Amino acid sequence: MNIDSLISANEQWMNAVEPPCPVILSSRIRLARNLVKYPFPGWANPSQRQELLATLCDALCRLPEMKEATVLSVAELSELEKLVLVERHLMSRELSGASAGAGMVISKNQNFAVMINEEDHLRLQVMQNGFKLDEIWTLIDNLDSGIERQVEYAFSPELGYLTACPTNVGTGMRASVMMHLPGLVLIEHMEKVIRALNQLGLAVRGVLGEGSEASGSVFQISNQQTLGESEVDIIHRLSNVLRTIIQQEKNARQKLFESNSRKILDKIGRSYGALQNAHLLTSSESMNLLSLMRLAVDMQLLPEDRRGLIDRLFIDSQPGHIQYNAHGDVEPSRRDALRADLMRTHFNTLPPLNFSNRS
Amino acid sequence: MNIDSLISANEQWMNAVEPPCPVILSSRIRLARNLVKYPFPGWANPSQRQELLATLCDALCRLPEMKEATVLSVAELSELEKLVLVERHLMSRELSGASAGAGMVISKNQNFAVMINEEDHLRLQVMQNGFKLDEIWTLIDNLDSGIERQVEYAFSPELGYLTACPTNVGTGMRASVMMHLPGLVLIEHMEKVIRALNQLGLAVRGVLGEGSEASGSVFQISNQQTLGESEVDIIHRLSNVLRTIIQQEKNARQKLFESNSRKILDKIGRSYGALQNAHLLTSSESMNLLSLMRLAVDMQLLPEDRRGLIDRLFIDSQPGHIQYNAHGDVEPSRRDALRADLMRTHFNTLPPLNFSNRS
Numbered sequence: 100m101n102i103d104s105l106i107s108a109n110e111q112w113m114n115a116v117e118p119p120c121p122v123i124l125s126s127r128i129r130l131a132r133n134l135v136k137y138p139f140p141g142w143a144n145p146s147q148r149q150e151l152l153a154t155l156c157d158a159l160c161r162l163p164e165m166k167e168a169t170v171l172s173v174a175e176l177s178e179l180e181k182l183v184l185v186e187r188h189l190m191s192r193e194l195s196g197a198s199a200g201a202g203m204v205i206s207k208n209q210n211f212a213v214m215i216n217e218e219d220h221l222r223l224q225v226m227q228n229g230f231k232l233d234e235i236w237t238l239i240d241n242l243d244s245g246i247e248r249q250v251e252y253a254f255s256p257e258l259g260y261l262t263a264c265p266t267n268v269g270t271g272m273r274a275s276v277m278m279h280l281p282g283l284v285l286i287e288h289m290e291k292v293i294r295a296l297n298q299l300g301l302a303v304r305g306v307l308g309e310g311s312e313a314s315g316s317v318f319q320i321s322n323q324q325t326l327g328e329s330e331v332d333i334i335h336r337l338s339n340v341l342r343t344i345i346q347q348e349k350n351a352r353q354k355l356f357e358s359n360s361r362k363i364l365d366k367i368g369r370s371y372g373a374l375q376n377a378h379l380l381t382s383s384e385s386m387n388l389l390s391l392m393r394l395a396v397d398m399q400l401l402p403e404d405r406r407g408l409i410d411r412l413f414i415d416s417q418p419g420h421i422q423y424n425a426h427g428d429v430e431p432s433r434r435d436a437l438r439a440d441l442m443r444t445h446f447n448t449l450p451p452l453n454f455s456n457r458s
Numbered sequence: 459m460n461i462d463s464l465i466s467a468n469e470q471w472m473n474a475v476e477p478p479c480p481v482i483l484s485s486r487i488r489l490a491r492n493l494v495k496y497p498f499p500g501w502a503n504p505s506q507r508q509e510l511l512a513t514l515c516d517a518l519c520r521l522p523e524m525k526e527a528t529v530l531s532v533a534e535l536s537e538l539e540k541l542v543l544v545e546r547h548l549m550s551r552e553l554s555g556a557s558a559g560a561g562m563v564i565s566k567n568q569n570f571a572v573m574i575n576e577e578d579h580l581r582l583q584v585m586q587n588g589f590k591l592d593e594i595w596t597l598i599d600n601l602d603s604g605i606e607r608q609v610e611y612a613f614s615p616e617l618g619y620l621t622a623c624p625t626n627v628g629t630g631m632r633a634s635v636m637m638h639l640p641g642l643v644l645i646e647h648m649e650k651v652i653r654a655l656n657q658l659g660l661a662v663r664g665v666l667g668e669g670s671e672a673s674g675s676v677f678q679i680s681n682q683q684t685l686g687e688s689e690v691d692i693i694h695r696l697s698n699v700l701r702t703i704i705q706q707e708k709n710a711r712q713k714l715f716e717s718n719s720r721k722i723l724d725k726i727g728r729s730y731g732a733l734q735n736a737h738l739l740t741s742s743e744s745m746n747l748l749s750l751m752r753l754a755v756d757m758q759l760l761p762e763d764r765r766g767l768i769d770r771l772f773i774d775s776q777p778g779h780i781q782y783n784a785h786g787d788v789e790p791s792r793r794d795a796l797r798a799d800l801m802r803t804h805f806n807t808l809p810p811l812n813f814s815n816r817s
Binding site for chain 1 (some may be wrong): 720721723724727728730731732733734735736737738795798806810811813
């Protein structure tokens, strides 16, 4: 499978999730692992990194999860291809700038993505739609064991898995979810929520990862601690906190709707109208409009079966995807035109908003 | 005919005009006349005004133009009914605040509206869609002669018709058109145009008459001079200037479209989307959105046969009409909701904007 078919594939993790999950968009777990025989990528020389890449690609391709996987060498990818992979959360920004020996193995359904010679020798990642941390823990634990049967991991009985950066030592695990929190944003409670999450040892970031703004009311929430607690305990504790936030978001929406339903319907309606009719759309406006369309599905103003399309457009409206689909570099103003065309095409196939039981 | 049926009637002057006129919405001529036997309304006592009202209603109702006309006594109208008549340009604000003896006679098709005991004894008005100053001059001239056969006008062979205010002495005529000039507004040439018109002795006002802002890029342009020139000469000179402005507006639209068609289509598209989906609309936003919909018809993005609906909504979305149709006083925020409901209802019956030959 090559990069083209990988990008155009209708990936399982972007499609409908059962049961529908109004607040949590997707769940992700990544594990950092290193081999005992090699220096960390930052200290290894190019030939060591190349050797490691070959070894690990070999080991990965033997696993049942990686049947028909795509194997990528970062050096052979164009800047645009790398940007697209970053926008899909398959590749980290760090790997996209890495030198010799940097590579990826991505499973056919794109649930599994393994980066090689990023900060650590291996960064395993499993991602799925909805609130599924328990399920994907099982999946990534199996993948991890499959690799460990073939290579020797750097492991200390006292500390756990050894990693290039001390913040990952121990489990090497980062469990995260993407949450859609327009209600908490609109009632201006997000700052308070973020402070509370930080006090619980959880990190909160905007939709595009570290350092990015939270466009479209989408936030990534993850554990920070990797030491002194088992993986299952970390996931259990994180999940409990997430359930509280889901409830707070639902309360916020209810409160908003009861205090001024017209205002919410007006906001959603105008967003829908803009997506159907605009001829210029920036990336950040698109995110905000799509965010309100997701809220429209949650409020049954749009049919549930269109949720997948909206989630897909969150991905496809990003600058890299717009350019990739136009087959090359495109300047920002032309991108805004293409993005508006994409939205018009899709939103004009949608039924009108069903305000009948809401007005 | 009572006021209810007058307001709900589908007036001829609001309906389609042949051939379609993209820049001039409507034409209007009014004549100020006074009877020789009575003091001007401002000097007359209530019983004189009442007597004059009866005399003039009688005379008017004998005319063929006024068959099945509506005869209104201002004192018997509610504030809301008066506001509706003002919003339709049938009644002046001054008459709506007038005391004893103030009245109106409005023809069945609402083309002819005569105010009695406003500033002058008689204010005759003829109004029609499109650019029709010549036609309506003939109509109002006939109406005027019909009245003059029954009463004696205050007329000086030297000065012409005598009026309460010296600015109307002579012809007593004010000829005006409503022009839709979004192109000149968008390229920011309106200030220059207004200065030039003033220098030519023409007055420019916003859509709601004297002292109002020009919402929705609609301007009323009229002659100021009434002395020293015949009615036909005034109309001829005004028409020549208007033809120049029509051409300037067309050039402005062409220029806008050539320099950045995306930006115009984006503006029109978003307006259409807002009218189809908003749940709260102020009066002034409505005017601006409808103004862009009229431009959409001119640009063949919407079918020509919807022009009448859009022109009608310009009238129906005003505060008085919203309240009248809701059968009573309504506070502003509720009016914004009703206005949005009205627009959604009508705009959801429209076809999608036809961008095919414009993008």
